[in-house]
Amino acid sequence: MTPAAVVRRILFYGLITLLSLFFALPLLWLVLAPFDKTPTLTVKIPDFTLDNFAELGKNPYALSSLKNSILISGGAMLLVTGLSALAAYALSRVRVPGRDLILYALLLLSSIVTGTAAMVPIFLLMFQLGLIDDRSGVSLVLTGGLLPAAIFILKDFMDATPKSYEESARVFGASPLQVLRHVVLPIARPGLATIAVWALVNAWGDFLTAYILLRDPEKTPAGVLMYTFYTEGGQANLPLISTFSLVYAIPVVALYLFVNRRYGFRFHGGIKS
């Protein structure tokens, strides 16, 4: 290598180091502070301890908020997966006039009517329905926003699975519902798993919907409780905040690693040019 090439190489890796530091520095606190005897706001090598995790049990809301998150995102996951599977299957197998156009319009709608742009009417709607301070109300609103994309992904998936299995099952006298349960469901399982993970991660990370629809701290999910931890007055309880955020983050990171190992992290269907 010429000296110029060496210098260029050093500059190149210097740039990569800087970029990595920019992304790593804010993240490091999340993995180091929970294990530090005296956590501060600074990123530093921890004086190792697991005692901070005891704070989770001492706070009256920490564990119940995680339970609320499981209820809300679990509910949304089941609703999104179940309802989109039914709709996608019907749309894939039975010819409905204008089907693609309807799906297309719904998708467009779901990217325009975002949680922020629609927060006022959604709040009022839930108020009129008496669903303020109701965890299932949060699940329902989240489900409504996720369904169009879920139906679309699954319809694509169902379109790609052969119909011949269903036809032969019919020939042997299976009823349509038996076909659905014993033939279609097993074939569609990978697609359903994708949708389930995707819906779960989205609902798990939600802040705004739960923030505007729930008042009672007993019903608050982890995302909103986390926010109240550091905005309510007084000295911030860093052992609690650090351990709580780590526990709250773990499911998302675990699912990411799982999906990444299994399928590789990339766009659905690739990006067309």
Added chain:
Amino acid sequence: MTANAGASDAAGLGRARAVAFVTPAFLLIAAFLVFPAVWTIWLGMTDFRLTGAQAADPQFVGLDNYRAALTDPAFHNSLWLTIVFVFGSAIVGQSVLGFLIAWTMRSVPKTVKAIVETLVLMAWILPSSIVAFLWVAFLNNNGGTLGTILNSPDTAWLLEYPMASIIIYNTWRGTAFSMLLFSAALGAVPPSQLETARLSGASTLQQFRDVVFPHIRGHILTNTLLISLWTFNDFVPYLLTAGGPDHATETLPVFIYLRALYGGELGYGSAISFIMLLINLVIALFYIRLLRERRTANRSGDADADDAKADADEVLTAAEARNVGQ
């Protein structure tokens, strides 16, 4: 069941059952997406409030709310801040950084690539209230990591440089999408063309301008429109600064929250919401037009039947990625 329906009805589902399968999903979509969008239009023309006389009996006020918005300096301020936020953090920050990472990651060892990409993706997938606190801690004037590194521990970044802080935060948060999109796009640039350019002595800048850019022009536009749409609708600045200090970071989503749900001016907030929906619609329509143009350019016309589906595929990619990001 008609013969026509039976032809593509392998499972013998039948029209009636098909309708029953589709209905629950469509009802939820109608209730929580279609209805709110339509209702905003009506709410925006009333003086609806959270409490008081107008709560029990809201009056129709026509376009008064929109007229009020035209002369409301707080709304102007918010609109301007939103433009600065979208331009600074999405169009400049995320695009440039995302491209830079995608470009440099082509010529590094696999492990380095895996580490850098995982870091960038982590910033993108973690729940927003966690990343908001990580940044509150990072920028804190009482032992925050940034102040410690820069040896200026007393600087309260979020108070002294509020807009710059949320712009840098959002660049960090959202770069992953641009990185993924540009990696995919750069993968499609023929290596032979780059090789030829390099052998004929073109500089890196010339290679980019003459070989790479023509290939990824469409991706740059796609990326710009999508990240603009998401950044425009991003509520996380509220978790960092709650709109402050003194309205300095009150982007439109925060403005709507503070005026309508916190301040109780539901009618006025709905009018602003409708303006937001319209802006979203304009960006989305631009995006769709762009997709159509690209497709027509690619395969010279026809194949209209596939168009709606292909468009929807792209919108879907968008919807999927956006939601993962939130």
